[in-house]
Amino acid sequence: MDKLKRLVLKNRFTVLVATLAVYMSVLVVEGALTGREARVVDFDNPFFDLSVDLEQLENLRQNREGGRQSLRD
């Protein structure tokens, strides 16, 4: 125990790493036990559905190219 304490209190970096290790361990164990869900990067869009239709995309591209061509002419 004394050896571990000496190792942890060796310098500022060991104290930081030990503290963060305990912190993360507690968070992960509690998160796993209580089943906290991963919600942070769920990009749910409640406003509209985005459906990308390749055929429509191609039509749009052709229309725009046609428009640019007419502008050049």
Place this chain on the structure above:
Amino acid sequence: MNNGQLRQFLALVRREVLEHPSLFIGAPAILGALLAIGSLWVLSMLPSEEIALGVEYLSILFDGLSPLQMAPMFMLLAVPFIIVLFVCGIVYLLNTLFQDRKDGSVLFWQSMPVSNLSTVLAKVVTLGAVVPVFYIATLFVLYIFTTIQLTILGFNYGVEVAGLGYMLGAAVVSLLLVYLSALAGTLWLLPSIGWILLFSAFARRTPLLWAIGVFILFGFLEDFVFGSQFLANWVESRSDPSRYLITEFSSILSRFFNYEMLFGVLVGAILIAGAVYMRRFID
């Protein structure tokens, strides 16, 4: 804690207040003065009929109502003060242990019979329990000023102003709710407080960058290596103000004593313990 230790702790708290008067007393005083000047300016722009109508409306609205029921309404007026307290709190936490090492005062305090634990705890108690008192005192002065202002206007325009007494009562009761919310907020955000204190004690320079940088790095590494997001989810779960704002007296106990609050205190205590041990390393 015996009498001597208590006096020593109170002296440490007093030292924190005296060392940061601009954050703890100056900031709310300036905000209060700006709001008072702003209200005078707005009143000077309004036509007298509208002012008379407004004072009469307020007086009738609050007349005879229980201050306990109307108090939550006045918590909205405290929002600018809560935001300023939040910002000043972050600035204070980032600088407090860092500045102690930078100006060498840590050497003096460590030569005194004061433990690192007492010093760090005094900082947390100062921020969570003492500083809100200054903000609330400023709000109290502002409410008194506004009530006097409205009463004078009411007398000028011959409006019945008895209801303004009830309004002041509700405003004063709301200050208690604001203070309890500040206490609950400190406990709820104790992990964040501990995190900032840890890096304030650790960093040789720019503690803010260390605190943010390590958090992002840990979040990224956790997601990249383990594919989990416990850290990010944890922070997200602590970022909802409705979990610690107390808007009615019946919810006080449930706000302070629930699983997530107590677990947050435990996690905060781990980080604060790290800051206490870190304080033994002086540049």
